[in-house]
Amino acid sequence: MIAKLLGVGTALALLASAAAAAAASPPVVTAPAGAVRGAAEGEIASFKGIPYAAPPVGERRWRPPAPAAHWDGVRDATRFGAACIQPTPLVQSIYSADLGRTSEDCLTLNVWTPDVAGKAPVMVWIHGGALVTGSSKETLYDGARLAREGVVVVSINYRLGVLGWLSHPDLSAESPANISGNYGLMDQVAALEWIKRNIASFGGDPDNVAIAGESAGGLSVLYLMSSPLARGLFDRAIAQSAYMISTPELKQARHGAPAAEAAGAALARALQAPSLRVLRGMEAQDLTDRAALGGFATFGVIDGVVLPRQIVEVFDRGEQAPVPVLAGFNSGEIRSLRMLAPPAPGDAAGYERSIRERYGDLADEFLRLYPSSDMDESILAASRDALYGWTSERLVRSQTAAGRPSYLYLFDHGYPAADTAGLHAFHASELPYMFGNLQRTPPRWPAIPDTAAEAGLSDAMVAYWASFVRDGRPQAVGSPAWSPYGDDRAFMAFRASPVPGVNLFPGMFPLHEAAVQRRRAAGDQPWNWNTGLASPRL
Known part of the structure; x- marks a missing residue:
């Protein structure tokens, strides 16, 4: 009838217009947590700023996350929530970005989904x-x-700095478990619990979840793999540039770090805060800035409950989450993090003398791997390997030994703007490629060329990552097969294109494993940034 009245062409045009309008209409999801209205981004739907826990403000500051209140009606989910309170930046770097409004009311997450009616694998990103x-x-x-690869992507906020990681004797006293600290980590667990309950409404499979993160997000992945509270909430793990460092213990000084409660009590004295009431009454931004300027060190805490033991010990005992892992690091990690590298001595002889004093019978092997002939490059490489290379390989070795096929990578890709700035394959430079966001980098980030070659590398990495999230095997059509780590120490190098290899940096892992084991045995030495020329005597 419509065709007869309007003509076939006009009718088809109206139908097409109606279909386009329907496709562009805001998507609405009704989840157990409540109904939300998102935004259509082409074939993808996004939902932003969804609260997964109650605001940790006032008397809820420094308490475990509580469930978010159920809301009535349909909640707008088209805008990101506030970023968590963080120190006012004193300098700008390639990582600096305008995060807009910050608030203590920040425990929100965001969802990108290819199909709200589907059952897709889920990747949870920890920044x-x-x-x-x-x-x-x-x-x-x-x-x-x-998401266009068929993955539901969730990104989360969690409490930061002093507001997320403070331990204090009075905070422990008010806890039923007599613990404090790790609030940011408990936030991450609460987000995973929310995802378990709600993600099916967004087209995600709650029984096929991968956690993923880079740098401190990678450290968080290690914490979650080590925490009994997170057991059963994820099925795979991706750790990019993670670091398996020593961690302060709650009530005693060990491994060269003061007890976390003692450090918190010292901070309170420095802030002239004689009680929790005074601390909780301090304005959040001022408290955060003063704590950062006062040298508050933000780490997880070995409390026997949230984190039962040092991460290394958890993995040595086989008590970590038994999941497949994809892990790796960048060849130029320290090029953009030079504050982590010790200064070079005046000459090669001084370099060699210092290494021999510190490494003893391990010094010959150290100097073979990191020779004095190019001290700057050796210092960068030694710092990179002791933190990120050793961690990545230890992680995939542990999971492989536990019968979970795992995969190692090295990101070694450069491009003109980065290489000219001396930042070849710098820390976090893999992120635009594996997320597929080459033109969405921070303002001071070395600009990535808008070329087919760069897009091709990104497409391959997106496919590998999505495939691993899907079924634990990184595969990309048209790209080389990525073999799991095994006796040949297989890995994938991402250079101009993906290149498979074996036996990455021969000798690197045994040297740094031996150094860490000696520090553990000593009991009074941390294993973190104090490596090479900054190492204690082993």
Whole structure:
């Protein structure tokens, strides 16, 4: 009838217009937590700023996360929530980005989904920033490109700095478990619990979840793999530039770090805060800035409950989450993090003398791997390997030994703007490629060329990552097969294109494993950034 009245062409045009309008209409999801209205981004739907826990403000500051209140009606989910409170930046870097409004009311997450009626694998992204800075709203972490590969992507906020990781004797006293600290980690667990309950409404499979993170997000992945509270909430793990460092213990000084409660009590005295009431009454931004300027060190805490033991010990005992892992690091990690590298001595002889004093019978092997002939490059490489290379390989070795096929990578890709700045394959430079966001980098980030070659590398990495999230095997059509780590120490190098290899940096892992084991045995030495020329005597 419509065709007769209007003509076939006009009728088809109206039908097409109606279909386009329907496709562009805002998607609405009714989940157990409540109904939300998102935004259509082409074939992807996004939902942003969804609260997964109650605001940790006032008397709820420094308490475990509580469930978010159920809301009535349909909640607008078209805008990111506030970033968590973090120190006011004193300098700008290639990582600096405008995060907009910050607030203590920040425990929100964002979802990108290819099909709200589907049952897709889920990737939960945990942002980096030394547990002090960062946000799920950063443009690098936009999940639309990965969602187009059939993955539901969730990015989360969690409490940062002193507001997320403070231990104090009075906080422990008010806890039923007599513990404090790790609030940011408990936030991450609460987000995973929310995802378990709600993600099916967004087209995600709650029984096929991968956690993923870079830098402090990678450290968070290790914490979650080590925490009994997170057991059963994820099925795979991706750890990019993670670091398996020593961690302060709650009530005693060990491994060269003061007891976390003692450090918190010292901070309270420095802030002239004689009680929790005074601390909880301090304005959040002022408290955060003063704590950061006062040298508050933001780490997890070995409390026997949330984190039962040092991460290394958890893995040695086989008590970590028994899941497949994809892990790796960048060849130029320290090029953009030179504050982590010790200064070079005046000459090669001084370099060699210092290494021999510190490494003893391990010194010959250290100097073979990191010779004095190019001290700057050796210092960068030694710092990289002791933190990120050793951690990545230890992680895949542990999971492989536990019968979980795992995969190692090295990101070694450069491009003109980065290489000219001396930043070849710098820390976090893989992120735009594996997220597929080459043109969505922070303002001071070395610009990535808009070329087919760069897009091709990104497409391959997106496919590998999405495939691993899907079934634990990284595969990409048209790209080389990625073999699991095994006796040949197989890995994938990402250079101009993916290149498979074996036996990455021969000798690297045994040297740093031996150094860490000696520090553990000593009991009074941390294993973190104090390596090479900054190492204690082993």
